[in-house]
Amino acid sequence: MKLYLVPTPIGNLKDITFRAVEILKEVDLILAEDTRTSGKLLKHFEIETPMQSHHMHNEHKTVKGIVSRIQSGETVALISDAGTPAISDPGFLLTRACIEEGVEVECLPGATAFVPALVNSGLPNDKFVFEGFLPVKKGRQTRLKLLAEETRTMIFYESPHKLVKTLTNFCEYLGEDRMLSVSRELTKLYEETIRGSAKEVLEYYTNKPPKGEIVIVVAGKS
Known part of the structure; x- marks a missing residue:
């Protein structure tokens, strides 16, 4: 029971x-x-x-x-x-x-994607907020405006075909210089973590369309 x-x-x-x-x-x-x-x-x-x-x-x-x-x-x-x-x-x-x-x-304790992505990001992890997936349409703009003022490190899940759009949104609402990390295909053969400013990471994935499961870790407002 x-x-x-x-x-x-x-x-x-x-x-x-x-x-x-x-x-x-x-x-x-x-x-x-x-x-x-x-x-x-x-x-x-x-x-x-x-x-x-x-x-x-x-x-x-x-x-x-x-x-x-x-x-x-x-x-x-x-x-x-x-x-x-x-x-x-x-x-x-x-x-x-x-x-x-x-x-x-x-x-039971065990695997979850956001913990290794957070620890591996190099961003502060003493305080963080897990956001999961951003709203696709309704409420997305409102959520991004609120998150622009968040001082804790933020964690998001995203699908590969929406990653460039989300990174573009981060540049627009959080600023091109906001530091972030994108971890992809964690624990798998082609695991990859790309770190840098929102603008730098956006440029990387605009030129190299991503595949696989994605976790984005974003620095809070300083």
């Missing part, structure tokens, strides 16, 4: 913990963001636990049923495609529902 939140590797499969593998083998059910993606991970570690799809498009409908299953005596693990569940991924709604219903929740 428990929900486990289990981090999965963000790239390198060796980054999974022994305990995570153990839990995933022991639970009655694994909730996966994409069963095809997670299927490869489970096959690699010889995990034969049944899987069920749990993602942003169906989580509102499935939460109640999952809580009922746990209350009836099942143990469930939630995983996302990569990293720690609920960090810019599904997980919050189910966690909240379990807590409200008195169901025990335990989150």
Whole structure:
């Protein structure tokens, strides 16, 4: 009768913990963001636990049923495609529902993309704010204006095809001289971190279109 939140590797499969593998083998059910993606991970570690799809498009409908299953005596693990569940991924709604219903929740420590990107950036990390993905349209300008006054280091997730647009926005709202770092494909074969001013990093990626998962770390206002 428990929900486990289990981090999965963000790239390198060796980054999974022994305990995570153990839990995933022991639970009655694994909730996966994409069963095809997670299927490869489970096959690699010889995990034969049944899987069920749990993602942003169906989580509102499935939460109640999952809580009922746990209350009836099942143990469930939630995983996302990569990293720690609920960090810019599904997980919050189910966690909240379990807590409200008195169901025990335990989150294992493990992989998440923004921590290595922050530490590797060389920017101050004693105080920071995690912003996740910026709004695509509505509210984007308002958010950027607010963040222009933020004094803590800021962390963002971004997709490769929107990186140049976001860096352009940073030049416009935060200033071309604002220092930042872009980490791409963390833990994978072609891992790359580019550091410099907003203008310098924008020029780099304008000339070299990026691929893969991206974390942007931006210095706060001095």
